[in-house]
Every structure is written in C-alpha cells, then in structure tokens.
Amino acid sequence: MPASIEFLQSITPRNFHPNPNSFSKESTRRSILFPYRSREYSIEPPRFSKNPSASFSSIHARHKGRVFVEGFDAWGVLLRSRRWAEATRIRANSSCERDSDSKAGASPEKKNTESSPPTNNKGINKPSSPPPPSSSSSSSSSSPRREKKWKGGWWKGGRWQWQPIIQAQEIGVLLLQLGIVMFAMRLLRPGVPLPGSEPRTPTTYISVPFSDFLSKINKDQVQKVEVDGVHLMFRLRSDAESAEAETGRGSRSQEAEALIRGVPPTKRIVYTTTRPGDIKTPYEKMLENQVEFGSPDKRSGGFWNSALIALFYIALLAAVLQRFPISFSQHAAGQLRNRKSAGSGGVKASEHADIVTFADVAGVDEAKEELEEIVEFLRNPDRYIRLGARPPRGVLLVGLPGTGKTLLAKAVAGEAEVPFISCSASEFVELYVGMGASRVRDLFARAKKEAPSIIFIDEIDAVAKSRDGRFRIVSNDEREQTLNQLLTEMDGFDSSSAVIVLGATNRADVLDPALRRPGRFDRVVMVETPDRFGREAILKVHVNKKELPLGDDVDLSEIASMTTGFTGADLANLVNEAALLAGRTSKVVVEKIDFILAVERSIAMASIQLSPVVTNKSNHAPFKLPNTRFLLGFGSARHSSNVWDKEMYYNSMRSTVKASLTFDHSIAESAKTQKKRHTVDPAAPDFLPFPSFEECFPKSTKEYREIVHEQSDHALKVPFRRIHLSGEDRYFDTYDTSGPQNISPRVGLPKIRTDWVDRRESLGGPRYTQMFYAKQGIVTEEMLFCAAREKLDPEFVRSEVARGRAIIPSNKKHLELEPMIIGRNFLVKVNANIGNSAVASSIEEEVHKLKWATMWGADTVMDLSTGRHIHETREWILRNSAVPVGTVPIYQALEKVNGIAENLNWEIFRDTLIEQAEQGVDYFTIHAGVLLRYIPLTAKRMTGIVSRGGSIHAKWCLAYHKENFAYEHWDDILDICNQYDVALSIGDGLRPGSIYDANDTAQFAELLTQGELTRRAWEKDVQVMNEGPGHIPMHKIPENMEKQLEWCNEAPFYTLGPLTTDIAPGYDHITSAIGAANIGALGTALLCYVTPKEHLGLPNRDDVKAGVISYKIAAHAADLAKGHPHAQAWDDALSNARFEFRWMDQFALSLDPMTAMAFHDETLPSEGAKVAHFCSMCGPKFCSMKITEDVRKYAEEHGYGTVEEAVKHGMDAMSAEFLAARKTVSGEQHGEVGGEIYVPESYAHQSRNN
Structure with missing residues (x-):
C-alpha cells in the first residue's frame, strides 16, 4: 500500500470510504479544531513537494472502494528525511489570519508531476478521467452529518491540507526526558542492563555470620568466594544451595531463613559476611576443597562506562532534536508556534467583524465617560500634541470578573477606529527565561508600527505582581524579567506614538507599585457592578441580541430590581437560563416566571429536595440539611420537662410555661417552603415565624406607661416588662428593649416619632440634634422618654446631653425608634453586632437576629453587613428595629470600589454617609483618629492593626501618603450628622488586638486625637461617644478609663469587652464579660458584646443570645458597683423569691427564664418539685435556706x-x-x-x- 494512503488511513475513521463529498463534509467539523494556515503536498520520491492543485479525486479514482484499515508508522516516515520535517512544520501567524498566498507558490512543473507514472509505491497518480457517476451517487447517499464533517481545514477547495497528528516538538521533549532518566539510572544503578542486552539473573544478597561461612567451608558446601579485605561474598554449590533452601536449619538467623525460602528458583543467592580482625581467612581449607576465590576487579570502570553510554544517548538525541525545534510554551487549545512566532505568541488583532462600540456596552456609564477622552485622543491626537499634552500611556481597568472590562477595551478601539492588539498576561510566561521579555518587545514594536493603536493586556496581575516579597516566592524569575521589560517599554514610549496600553485586572492591590505609578498606568478606571438602571440596559442588550421573544408579563425593570449585585456576565447567563427554562416546557415566549426561576438558579443553583431527620429523645425539632443553624425549630436546652406539653405553636399564643424553646414539627416543615437561603427578591424576603414575648418570658407581660410631653402635649407610651409574682409584691417592673410585639416584619414597627420630628422641623431651626435642643434648655420628647425608662428626672437627662456626657442616638429618619440614652450616669447599655457576609446569612436571618438580640436585652445593634444586598438588608433592619442602629460606613464604601482600599476617596465616603443617614442610621462609627503619623507606631505590635475600619484607612493613607480623608473632612462629616441628628462613635482603629499590645503608644495616640475630634463635634452640636480597646488585662483597665475621661472630656465611652485574656477561643464571651464588668464599673457607658464565635466565625441566633445574656450580666454588675439608684431592686426581688422557694417567680425574674427552668427540670422535672423547699444540689436535709x-x-x-x-x-x-x-x-x-x-x-x- 502506498505510504500516502497509509497516512490517510491513520487520520480517517475506520471502515469509511473516502470520496470528495464525504471529505468535504468531514472537513467542516475538523476546521474548528485546526483553523490554521496549511499547505498541500503530493508525494513524489524521494520527498514531499508542494502541490496546490492536488485533488482527492485522484486518490479516490485509483483506490475506489478500498477500506483503509491498515496501520501506519508515522514516525518511521518522519525521521527519514529532514525535508519531510521542514515541510510539516506549521508556522502560526501571530494575528491568526489565513494564508492568502498559499496558492501562489505553485509552479507548472510541480503541476505536471501529478500525472507522471508512479515509482515503486510512493506516488499518487491523477486519473485521466473523473470518477464514474456511481461513486458520486454512492457518496450522495451518505448521511448529511457525515458529509458535513469533512468540510474544513483538512480538505478544502479540492486540496489536501497536511496536519500532523503529533508534533515532532512534543516527541522531542519526550525523548529528551527519556534520555535524562536513563542517564540518571546508569549513574545510580550501573548494574542495570542496557536495552537490548542479555538479561541477567537476579541476585539476592543474604548476610550471615562468619561462623556459618566457616561451617560451610568445612562441610565443602562453598563453590566460590570473593574476598575484599574483611568483607567476603560466597556462593554455595548447587546441591548445598538446594539443601539449604529445603532445610533452613543451622546457625542462620530467622531473617536469613525467610529470605532463602522466599527466593524463586530462577534467582541467584549470594551470601555476605564480615571476617573478624583476629581470625584469618581459611585459604588452605578452600584450596583443599577446590573452592574458587579471589578479589573483585576494580579496574572495570563501571561508573564511567555507564556515564559514557548515557552521554552517547544524549548526543544522539541532540542530533535528532536539531532537526525538530522545541517550544516549551503552554499552548492553548489549537495554538501552535515555532521559534519564529514565539515572540508574538498569543497576540490577537481585531478583525472588521469583531468591531465593538460603546453602543454595545451598557451598565458601565461612568467607566465609558472616563474612557471617552482616550477615544478622542486616538481620533485626533494632533489637537493635544500641539499643545504639549502627553496622552495617558496606560489605563488600568479594575473590576470584578464579568463586569465587562474586555468588552470596554474593545469598544474603545472600535470607537477610535484603531487596531486592537490583545493578549493575556499569562502568554508572556514561558519555561525559557527571557522568552516573555522577548514577546513584550515584539508586542510593543508591532503596536508602534501600527500606531495609533491599543494594546490590551488581560489579567495583567498574572505577570505584574508586586516584587516586595508578599506575592512572590522566587525572585529574578521569568515573571520578574517580563515585568521589568514591560516597565521599560511603557516608560520608553514616544509621546507622539499614540499607543495606549489598557490593562484589566480584578486584583489591583497585588500589582507592582512601579507599574501603577503615573507615567505608566496614569489612570485607574473602576468597572463596577451595574446599578438597577444599568442592569435593565444590559438585559435589553442581551434580549435584543438574542432576539428573545418576551411574554406580555415580562418587565425588564422588575427583573433588574431582583438582580442586585449581578454583573454583566451574570445577566447574560440569566437571559440564557430563562430561555432554556422556557424551552424545556415548549413555550413560544419567555415569561416572567422563567426569569424568576433563572434568578433563583443563578443565585442558589438548582433546588435540593431535603428530608427532615427527627430525633425523638433529644427534644430537638426536625433537622434538615444544608445549613439551618439560623432557622427556628431547634431547642436551646438539651432536656425538656415531661410535665409540659411538647407541642408549641408560634401562632397559638398559649401561656403554658415551657422549659425550652422547641417547636412543632409542622412549623419546622414550613421551612421547607422557603425557596433559598439567600434572598432572591430583597423587596420581599420570606420571613419565618418568630417566638412570642410570652414564650420567651413566662409570667411576664409587655406594658406601657403613658406620660405627656408638656411643650407639645404629645402622649408618650414608655415600654417596660412587668413580671407577675406570687409573693407579697405582686409584680416587678424592669427595663425592656424588645419593642412592639406580634407585628410582621413585612409590615414593620409603628412610626411613633413622626409627630415629634414634624413638630421640631416646623420650627425651622438650623440644626436638629438632641444636643442642640439640650443646650437651648428644651426637653425633647426623646429626653422625656429616656428619663421615664431610667426612672430619673428629665432635667437631669437634658443637662447630661447638653454637657456631652450622654447621647441619645435618634436619627430623624428612624421613626420607629424607642429612644434610649447612653452615658456614664445612666444604666450601662449593651450593643449587639449583626450583619451578613459575602459567604453567609441573608436578609431574613439578619432581621431574625435583630429581633432575637433585642428580645433578650440588646439596647442597640450595629449592622456590619459586607455581603450582598447591603442597602436592602439595612432597610429591613431599620424598619423593624425599636433600638438605635449603628453602622461602619467605610464597609459599604469599600464594597462600592470592589474591596480595593486604594480606590476609596472622600466623595465615595460622603455619598455613603448621606445614603445611610437618609435610611435612618442612628450612629456612625468613623475611624477618623487613624492618622498617617500613627501607623508606624504599630510596627512592633504582635497583632498589628486588628480593626477592619482602621486597617482600611491605614492602607489608604500609606498608598497615597496622605492624611486620613475622614480626619481632613471632619467638618463636612459633622455637617451631615447635624442635619439628620446622627450621633458619632469615633472608632478605635488602632485598638490592641492582643494582651501583648495593650496600652501601647499607638492606642493612646489615637485616643488623644479622639478627644480633639470630640470637642470639634460639640462645637457643631453633634453627639459623640468614643470607642475603646478590645484586649486589655485587668490591671491595665483603669488606665484606659482615666485617660478617656480626661482627654475626651467625659464623653460616653464605648468599649469592645475588653477581653482580659487571649487563651479562650470559643469562650470569649466570658473572658470579655469579665473585663466589661470591670470597665463598666469604672464608667464605661456602652458595652459591645462578644459572642462565643468571636475570632472564629459569623455568629448565629444562639450565639447572639449567649453574647447578649453575658453582657447583660456584666452591665448589671457594673450598675450595682456604680450605685445606680434602681439597680439593686431587681437582685432583691429575685433573692427574696429564691429564699421563699418561689421557683416560678425565680425563673421569671431571671435574665433567661427558659434556660433557668430547663436546668432545674433536668433533675427535678416533676410538678411538685416546683413548690419543694429544696433543689437537687443539697437535697431536703442539707439546704441552708431550709434550715434557716x-x-x-x-x-x-x-x-x-x-x-x-x-x-x-x-x-x-x-x-x-x-x-x-x-x-x-x-x-x-x-x-x-x-x-x-x-x-x-x-x-x-x-x-x-x-
């Protein structure tokens, strides 16, 4: 069979009869895989020659009906001729364009060679007549799919296009690796036989005592001995060896016996032993027994022989590889290169069909405005050059994946009508050092040649990471040389070359500072996720592009409002998913329900059917996976009294006392109807039922005390919890923060402050803060409300607010608020932190945690959300919160710049403040005391800067070497706050994060600046409190309190803990409550709670409760220590109930009645035990109170x-x-x-x- 036919068989499906039609159809499919320049060859002895007119019909005519099923040794042919290798080398065009002049090289002489008679069997003759009609008819009967399969790069235009199956370069690499492995094996194991040599009998070496050697010599069992000093090797005679293998007895060790028995008969056994120094070798006995003996021949030079053989293999490989150049680059699928094209590998130039303009880009209007100037310069560069202006040499596009950075770059080139030269940064990185730098040079040389032009480098962080050691392990590697060349090229631009580099990344923080400096990347353009209007525009683009038939109920603005946080790529996928879902049900149009299901699928992936797992004896409600730790249906106690009915319904409002919060199976089953854990529609979260006030506090009712505000005649209803008792005192009233009850979160709390705020705004005052009115001698409704809650004189409340020693956080937009006061002369308050993250929680869960925290006594909450739907989450929290809500605005501002601190500025931060103030946030935590000069003071710390807000400001200051913009614009911040009556909590951004760092210079330097900012705020009647340290040992706590009172003029102090030790992760709510009680007794007004999950994870509902209860204990202990006039009354009431064995009153008066009752019922669950005059701790005879x-x-x-x-x-x-x-x-x-x-x-x- 001719060699050419054999080759065609290797690339043709077996049992397939080739003909022109079938090959044209098959080549269509293969053209997708091989879209490169090709050449056509005909075979003529002794080599291939180019033949553009070669037709497959000649092959078909001569070998009609033949089935190609024989094999072909392609490499045997490839290695015969250097000419063959040169002919099969495919040169990849850097622009991936087709070779238009492949036909021009044909000559008449070459055309005539086709018709020459074949020599031997290595030629293919062109037939004198075309194939008979029968062949064409048979080919037409083949299936359309098979006919279409061969139209493409393998058979095109009646010419055969040669494509080698396996590249010679790859085979060369494999051979080189094989040679290196063989060389190493010869060096390590000289005894290993070479390929093709006679196999050697395997040898097993067994070590035996020298006495065994002497015994065998005396018995004449030794055949041969090799002596090397005191080391001897010997073999036994064949009969003795077999006897040894059979018996295995004598003086041999058990190990030697096992080895001998395990040796196959085909292996040779050699014994080794060592002769003691005082015993001679028995040569006389060996001569007598005719034993062969001698010393090893050390002149064989085995090592050098092996080395020479291995070097011969390498030299042979080098000679072969000289014919086949090797490229070690990691090629993408379908990309082939040789040495001549290596400098521009991966570079693509835009074609006319790929032109994109700004009309094709939606949702990134700000970024388009930034890039308009670039387009204008590229269109009319002379307008700027004649004025001496230098164009921006580089623009860095920064944004999340899928936001459209590449599309924007193409649009810039399309609008300017200039060449668009694009490549990925990973294309510069090669195994050979210096290859990447060469490609950078070629890239910029080509761009300058085609100027004006645009170079687009995608994912530039792959090659431009910082060289300071944080992001790089090996220095002076290929990436570093490539980066150095990139810096050199960008720095050496001719100002008139009109070449602009666009780089895209989503990790601008890891880029080398030398690349980001002005003169290289002059500008940074943020490509942010689109807002609602932008998402609507993007949806319209994709719908029109796909010509999607929409149903009458589809409103793209509604779909856009459901897709907060989606990028352009997400929206494109959403449209496609909606179309797929409609297609599954055979719809003719895409309806609204399809988009809604596509949104759910995009956010939470496919629906999962869950089955409840019920534990009957652990008093748990049904448990379902995945994560349900935030959902109701789980008991907080491990055991429940058998006296009480185990069924509890949310909607039943029954007053039966329960020992633990467990819920009915049917209620837990309702959780299965919840669509997803992450909110799909922020405008309509799916809230679960919430336990009632009566279920959490048995024998308690929610009551209101009505008082009248004299200046306005407004009736104020002040809430409190009334505990009904069975002793001489019929009830006890205590402070309550739970807010109005039995109101759906969808409805929101009543707006009790509407009339109060409207009356004050009608007065037309310049400011609206509580401090402003207090200084005017006016007792506002909020002050009267707080006085009634604290059982103090309203005038005392007013005077404390006027002096700045107390604050009433009460944004005029938060109309649902029940006012409370924070100050050292009032009850110590507790704050609970809530908020979602990028990986956990949802709107429903955060509202749930808010209600749960305030139910157990949280006086304020801080929304620290950093995940999706930040704005919507805060809106739902504010509408359902009766307590003040605080935030850290820098978190949301950072989210607006995709988490890159260097991209923050005052304008973004200001807009965030106004946005949150408009929503109703009552107090801001702003780390304005983190000054540039204080940051070096943290260098010697063990834990550095642990405050998230402080670290963000510090990073920004160091990036620009400028002062904190919050400090610089402090007066502007105060103007915003006094218009909304937003209080300020000046953050402790440099607080210590460990006991080791407590009370250091950085901490106290910031506290001193807090005092300055506090006095400036008072000048504008803005209420202020100061935040304090988080990790302080007990003996250093007083110093913190003393300095704060002195430097901050007795403004309220707000502290996180502090944690008094660092050794108890999982129990930090206890270690911090110890410090909180101490610093609270010294004068702290507000304690920020710590949960058991501190430093470990996002707290769930039970963690929130544990943290609140721990800090309510600490706060009450501090109130007792300070001598608050009404603090001890609660302790006295509970102590009296305990002494009188009024168990139910004791439970009801406790901070957590459910847990107290559950612990009692664990050992004494009977009904009679609740009236017994003893507990299980002492029994009836040893109870001290019973004896008394x-x-x-x-x-x-x-x-x-x-x-x-x-x-x-x-x-x-x-x-x-x-x-x-x-x-x-x-x-x-x-x-x-x-x-x-x-x-x-x-x-x-x-x-x-x-």
Missing part, C-alpha cells in the same frame, strides 16, 4: 423575740438532745449518739472536783 427557715419557725413557736435569741436557745436544746441520745437495739444511731468525748482521765477527775 426551720430556725425562724422555731423562734416563732417558742416566742423568742429575735432570730439571734432563737438560735441560742435552739442550739442549747439540740445540744441537750444530742448528749442524751442512746443507741438503738439494732445499732443504728437514730438518736445521733456520739456525745461522748474522750479526754485524759486526770482531766476528767479535775473537772468533777471543780
């Missing part, structure tokens, strides 16, 4: 006046009874015999005589 109660009854029965007198008479009576007691017959001491005292006899006689 008996003493009091004894005094009353005998008419003793005082308890002390009753105790004295009672002790005397008991002593007499004790001494008179006698043993019973059975020996049991029912009379408590034991009054005898053993003393010396002389002492006894002396006592009687006296």
Whole structure:
C-alpha cells in the first residue's frame, strides 16, 4: 500500500470510504479544531513537494472502494528525511489570519508531476478521467452529518491540507526526558542492563555470620568466594544451595531463613559476611576443597562506562532534536508556534467583524465617560500634541470578573477606529527565561508600527505582581524579567506614538507599585457592578441580541430590581437560563416566571429536595440539611420537662410555661417552603415565624406607661416588662428593649416619632440634634422618654446631653425608634453586632437576629453587613428595629470600589454617609483618629492593626501618603450628622488586638486625637461617644478609663469587652464579660458584646443570645458597683423569691427564664418539685435556706423575740438532745449518739472536783 494512503488511513475513521463529498463534509467539523494556515503536498520520491492543485479525486479514482484499515508508522516516515520535517512544520501567524498566498507558490512543473507514472509505491497518480457517476451517487447517499464533517481545514477547495497528528516538538521533549532518566539510572544503578542486552539473573544478597561461612567451608558446601579485605561474598554449590533452601536449619538467623525460602528458583543467592580482625581467612581449607576465590576487579570502570553510554544517548538525541525545534510554551487549545512566532505568541488583532462600540456596552456609564477622552485622543491626537499634552500611556481597568472590562477595551478601539492588539498576561510566561521579555518587545514594536493603536493586556496581575516579597516566592524569575521589560517599554514610549496600553485586572492591590505609578498606568478606571438602571440596559442588550421573544408579563425593570449585585456576565447567563427554562416546557415566549426561576438558579443553583431527620429523645425539632443553624425549630436546652406539653405553636399564643424553646414539627416543615437561603427578591424576603414575648418570658407581660410631653402635649407610651409574682409584691417592673410585639416584619414597627420630628422641623431651626435642643434648655420628647425608662428626672437627662456626657442616638429618619440614652450616669447599655457576609446569612436571618438580640436585652445593634444586598438588608433592619442602629460606613464604601482600599476617596465616603443617614442610621462609627503619623507606631505590635475600619484607612493613607480623608473632612462629616441628628462613635482603629499590645503608644495616640475630634463635634452640636480597646488585662483597665475621661472630656465611652485574656477561643464571651464588668464599673457607658464565635466565625441566633445574656450580666454588675439608684431592686426581688422557694417567680425574674427552668427540670422535672423547699444540689436535709427557715419557725413557736435569741436557745436544746441520745437495739444511731468525748482521765477527775 502506498505510504500516502497509509497516512490517510491513520487520520480517517475506520471502515469509511473516502470520496470528495464525504471529505468535504468531514472537513467542516475538523476546521474548528485546526483553523490554521496549511499547505498541500503530493508525494513524489524521494520527498514531499508542494502541490496546490492536488485533488482527492485522484486518490479516490485509483483506490475506489478500498477500506483503509491498515496501520501506519508515522514516525518511521518522519525521521527519514529532514525535508519531510521542514515541510510539516506549521508556522502560526501571530494575528491568526489565513494564508492568502498559499496558492501562489505553485509552479507548472510541480503541476505536471501529478500525472507522471508512479515509482515503486510512493506516488499518487491523477486519473485521466473523473470518477464514474456511481461513486458520486454512492457518496450522495451518505448521511448529511457525515458529509458535513469533512468540510474544513483538512480538505478544502479540492486540496489536501497536511496536519500532523503529533508534533515532532512534543516527541522531542519526550525523548529528551527519556534520555535524562536513563542517564540518571546508569549513574545510580550501573548494574542495570542496557536495552537490548542479555538479561541477567537476579541476585539476592543474604548476610550471615562468619561462623556459618566457616561451617560451610568445612562441610565443602562453598563453590566460590570473593574476598575484599574483611568483607567476603560466597556462593554455595548447587546441591548445598538446594539443601539449604529445603532445610533452613543451622546457625542462620530467622531473617536469613525467610529470605532463602522466599527466593524463586530462577534467582541467584549470594551470601555476605564480615571476617573478624583476629581470625584469618581459611585459604588452605578452600584450596583443599577446590573452592574458587579471589578479589573483585576494580579496574572495570563501571561508573564511567555507564556515564559514557548515557552521554552517547544524549548526543544522539541532540542530533535528532536539531532537526525538530522545541517550544516549551503552554499552548492553548489549537495554538501552535515555532521559534519564529514565539515572540508574538498569543497576540490577537481585531478583525472588521469583531468591531465593538460603546453602543454595545451598557451598565458601565461612568467607566465609558472616563474612557471617552482616550477615544478622542486616538481620533485626533494632533489637537493635544500641539499643545504639549502627553496622552495617558496606560489605563488600568479594575473590576470584578464579568463586569465587562474586555468588552470596554474593545469598544474603545472600535470607537477610535484603531487596531486592537490583545493578549493575556499569562502568554508572556514561558519555561525559557527571557522568552516573555522577548514577546513584550515584539508586542510593543508591532503596536508602534501600527500606531495609533491599543494594546490590551488581560489579567495583567498574572505577570505584574508586586516584587516586595508578599506575592512572590522566587525572585529574578521569568515573571520578574517580563515585568521589568514591560516597565521599560511603557516608560520608553514616544509621546507622539499614540499607543495606549489598557490593562484589566480584578486584583489591583497585588500589582507592582512601579507599574501603577503615573507615567505608566496614569489612570485607574473602576468597572463596577451595574446599578438597577444599568442592569435593565444590559438585559435589553442581551434580549435584543438574542432576539428573545418576551411574554406580555415580562418587565425588564422588575427583573433588574431582583438582580442586585449581578454583573454583566451574570445577566447574560440569566437571559440564557430563562430561555432554556422556557424551552424545556415548549413555550413560544419567555415569561416572567422563567426569569424568576433563572434568578433563583443563578443565585442558589438548582433546588435540593431535603428530608427532615427527627430525633425523638433529644427534644430537638426536625433537622434538615444544608445549613439551618439560623432557622427556628431547634431547642436551646438539651432536656425538656415531661410535665409540659411538647407541642408549641408560634401562632397559638398559649401561656403554658415551657422549659425550652422547641417547636412543632409542622412549623419546622414550613421551612421547607422557603425557596433559598439567600434572598432572591430583597423587596420581599420570606420571613419565618418568630417566638412570642410570652414564650420567651413566662409570667411576664409587655406594658406601657403613658406620660405627656408638656411643650407639645404629645402622649408618650414608655415600654417596660412587668413580671407577675406570687409573693407579697405582686409584680416587678424592669427595663425592656424588645419593642412592639406580634407585628410582621413585612409590615414593620409603628412610626411613633413622626409627630415629634414634624413638630421640631416646623420650627425651622438650623440644626436638629438632641444636643442642640439640650443646650437651648428644651426637653425633647426623646429626653422625656429616656428619663421615664431610667426612672430619673428629665432635667437631669437634658443637662447630661447638653454637657456631652450622654447621647441619645435618634436619627430623624428612624421613626420607629424607642429612644434610649447612653452615658456614664445612666444604666450601662449593651450593643449587639449583626450583619451578613459575602459567604453567609441573608436578609431574613439578619432581621431574625435583630429581633432575637433585642428580645433578650440588646439596647442597640450595629449592622456590619459586607455581603450582598447591603442597602436592602439595612432597610429591613431599620424598619423593624425599636433600638438605635449603628453602622461602619467605610464597609459599604469599600464594597462600592470592589474591596480595593486604594480606590476609596472622600466623595465615595460622603455619598455613603448621606445614603445611610437618609435610611435612618442612628450612629456612625468613623475611624477618623487613624492618622498617617500613627501607623508606624504599630510596627512592633504582635497583632498589628486588628480593626477592619482602621486597617482600611491605614492602607489608604500609606498608598497615597496622605492624611486620613475622614480626619481632613471632619467638618463636612459633622455637617451631615447635624442635619439628620446622627450621633458619632469615633472608632478605635488602632485598638490592641492582643494582651501583648495593650496600652501601647499607638492606642493612646489615637485616643488623644479622639478627644480633639470630640470637642470639634460639640462645637457643631453633634453627639459623640468614643470607642475603646478590645484586649486589655485587668490591671491595665483603669488606665484606659482615666485617660478617656480626661482627654475626651467625659464623653460616653464605648468599649469592645475588653477581653482580659487571649487563651479562650470559643469562650470569649466570658473572658470579655469579665473585663466589661470591670470597665463598666469604672464608667464605661456602652458595652459591645462578644459572642462565643468571636475570632472564629459569623455568629448565629444562639450565639447572639449567649453574647447578649453575658453582657447583660456584666452591665448589671457594673450598675450595682456604680450605685445606680434602681439597680439593686431587681437582685432583691429575685433573692427574696429564691429564699421563699418561689421557683416560678425565680425563673421569671431571671435574665433567661427558659434556660433557668430547663436546668432545674433536668433533675427535678416533676410538678411538685416546683413548690419543694429544696433543689437537687443539697437535697431536703442539707439546704441552708431550709434550715434557716426551720430556725425562724422555731423562734416563732417558742416566742423568742429575735432570730439571734432563737438560735441560742435552739442550739442549747439540740445540744441537750444530742448528749442524751442512746443507741438503738439494732445499732443504728437514730438518736445521733456520739456525745461522748474522750479526754485524759486526770482531766476528767479535775473537772468533777471543780
């Protein structure tokens, strides 16, 4: 069979009859895989020659009906001729354009060679006539799919296009690796036989004692001995060796016996031994037994022979590889290069069909405005050059993946009508050092040649990471040389060359500073995720592009409002998903429900059917996976009293006392109807039912005390919790923060402050803060409300606010607020932090945590959300919060710049402040005290800067070497706050994050600046509190409080903990509550709670409760220490109930009635135990309170006046009874015999005589 036919067989499907039609159809499919320049060849001895007119019909005519099923050794042919290798080398065009002049090289002489008669069997003759009609008819009967398969790069235009199956370069690499491996094996194992040599018998070496050697010599069992000093190697005679293998006895060790028995018969056994120094080798006995002996021949030079052989292999490979150039680059699918094209590998130039303009880009209007100037310069560069202006040499596009950075870059080139030369930064990185730098040079040389032009480098961070050691392990590597060349090229631009570099990345923070400096990348353009209008525009673009038939109910603006946070790529996928979903149900149009399901699919992936797993004896509600730790349906106690009914319904409002919060199976099943854990539509979250006030606090009711504001005649309803008791005092009233009850979160709380705010705004005052009115001598409704809650005089409240020693956070937009006061002369308050993250929680869960925290006593909450739907999450929290809500605005500002601190500026931060103030945020935490000069003071810390807000400001300051923009624009911040009555919590951005760093210079330097900012805020009547440290040992706590009172003029102090030790992760709510109680007693006004998850993860509902309860204990302990006038009344009420064994009153008066009751019921679950005068700790006979109660009854029965007198008479009576007691017959001491005292006899006689 001719070699050419054999080759065609190797690339043709087996049992397939080739003909012109079938090959043209198959080539269409293969053209997708091989869209490169090709050449046509005909085979003529002794080599291939180019033949553009070669037709496959000649092959078909000569070999008609033949089935190509034989094999072909392609490499045998490839290695025969250097000419073959040169002919099969495919040169990849850097612009990936077709070779238009492939036909021009044909000559008449070459055309005539086709018709020449074949020599031997290596030619293909062109037939004298075309194929008979029968062949064409048979080919036409083939399937359309198979006919279409061969139209493409392999057979095109009646010419065969040669494409080697395996590239010679790849085979060369494999051969080189094989040679290196063989060389190493020869060096390490010289005894290994070479390929093709006779196989050697495997040898097993067994070490034996020298005594065995002597024994075998004496028995004449040794055949051969090799002596090397004191080391001997010997073999046994064949009969002795077999006997040894059979018996395995003698003086051999057990290891040697096992080795011998495990040796196959085909292996050779050699024994080794070592001769002691004082024993001679028995040469006489060996001569007598005719044993062969001698020394090893060390002149063989095995090592050098092996090395020479291996070098010969390498030299042979080098000679072969000289014919086949090698490229070590990591080619993408379908990309082939040789050495001549390596400098521009991966570079693509735009074609006319790929032109994109700004009309094709939507949702990034700000970025388009930034790039308009670039387009204008490229269109009319002379307008700027004649004025001496230099064009921007580089523009860095920064944005999340899928925001359209590449599309924007193409649009710039399309608008300017200049060449668009694009490549990926990863294309510059090669195994050979210097290859990347060469490609950079070629890239810029080509761009300058085609100027004006645009160079677009995608994912530039792949080659331009910072060289400071944080992002690089190896220095002076290929990436670094490529980066150096890129810096050189961008720095060496001719100002008139009109070449602009556009770089795209989503990790601008890791780029080398030398690349980001002015003169290289002069500008940074943020490509942000689109807003609602931008998303609507993007949806319209994709719908029109796909010509999607929409149903009448589809409103793209509604779809856009459901896709907060989606990028352009997400929206494109959304449109495609909606079309797929409509196609599955055979719809003719895409309806609204298809888009809604596509949104759910995009956010939460496919629906998962969940099955509840019920544990019958652990008092848990049904448990379902995945994560349900935030959902209701889980008991907070491990055991429930058997007395109480286990079924509890949210909607039943039953007053039956329960020992734990467990819920009915049907209610837990309702969670299965919840669509997704992440909110699909922020405008309509799916809220779960919430436990009622009566379920959390048995024997308690929500009450209101009505008072009238004299200046406005407004009736104020001040809430409190009334605990109904069974003792002499029929009830006890306590402070309550739970807010209005039995209101759906969808409806929101009533706006009780509407009339208050409207009245004050009608006065037309210049400012609207509580401090402004307090300084004017006006007692506002909020001040009166706080005085009633604290049971203090309203005038005292006003004076404290006027002096700045107390604040009432109450944004005029937060109309649902029940006002509260924060100050050192009032009850110590507790703040609870909530908020989602990028990987956990949702709107429903955050509202749930808000309600749960305030139910158990949180006085304020801070929304620290950093994930999706930040704005919507805060809106739902504010509409359902009766307590002040605080935020850290820098978090949302950072999200607006995609988490890149260097891209922050005052304008973005200002807009964020106004946005949150308009929503109703009551106080801002702003880290304006983190100054540039303080940052170096943290260098020697163990944990550095641990505050998120502080680290963001510090990074910005260091990036621009400028002062903190919050400090510089402090007056502007105050103007915003006094228009909305937003209080300021000046953040402690440099607080210590460990005990080691406590009370250092950086911490106190920031505190001193806080004092300056506090006084400036008071000048504009803005309420201020100062934030304090987080990790302080107990002996250093007083110094913090003293300096804050002195430097900040007694403004309220707000502290995180502090944690008094760092050794208890998982229990930090306890370690911090210890410090909170201490610093609260010294004067701190607001304690920021710490949960068990601190430093470990995002807290869930149970963690929130544990943190709030821990800090309510610390706050109340501080109130007792400070001597608050009404603090001890609560303790007295509970102590009285405990002494009188009023168990239900004791539970009701506790901070957490459910947990207290559950612990009691674990050991005494019966109903009678709740009226017993003992607990399981002491039992009925050893309860100290029971004994005290008996003493009091004894005094009353005998008419003793005082308890002390009753105790004295009672002790005397008991002593007499004790001494008179006698043993019973059975020996049991029912009379408590034991009054005898053993003393010396002389002492006894002396006592009687006296």
